[in-house]
Amino acid sequence: MNSIHWIYLIAAGFFEIGWPLGLKLASIPSxxxxxxxxxxxxxxxxxxxxxxxxxxxxxxxxxxxWTG
Known part of the structure; x- marks a missing residue:
């Protein structure tokens, strides 16, 4: 098992947080x-x-x- 796979996984977890934040931003008119x-x-x-x-x-x- 390579440590790069863990880095990918942790980064994926951080980007997983981004989609609900984007949906929250979509409710703001601007x-x-x-x-x-x-x-x-x-x-x-x-x-x-x-x-x-x-x-x-x-x-x-x-x-x-990934799911936290």
Whole structure:
């Protein structure tokens, strides 16, 4: 198991926080477009980083860490 997989997983967890924040921003009129863009980008990056981490960490452990 390589430590880079853990770095990917922790980074994925931080990006997982970004999508609900983007949805919250979408409720503010001046962020109507910017909020959903933040959500989509955060979800995509989080998913890719989770996928990369699964190459060296078991799915059960990765899911528990990713969801917090």
């Amino acid at each position: 962020f109507k477009i910017f909020g959903p863009i933040i959500s989509i980008i955060s979800m995509g990056i989080s998913g890719v980083l989770l996928w990369l981490s699964l190459k060296g960490i078991s799915i059960g452990t990765a899911y528990a860490v």
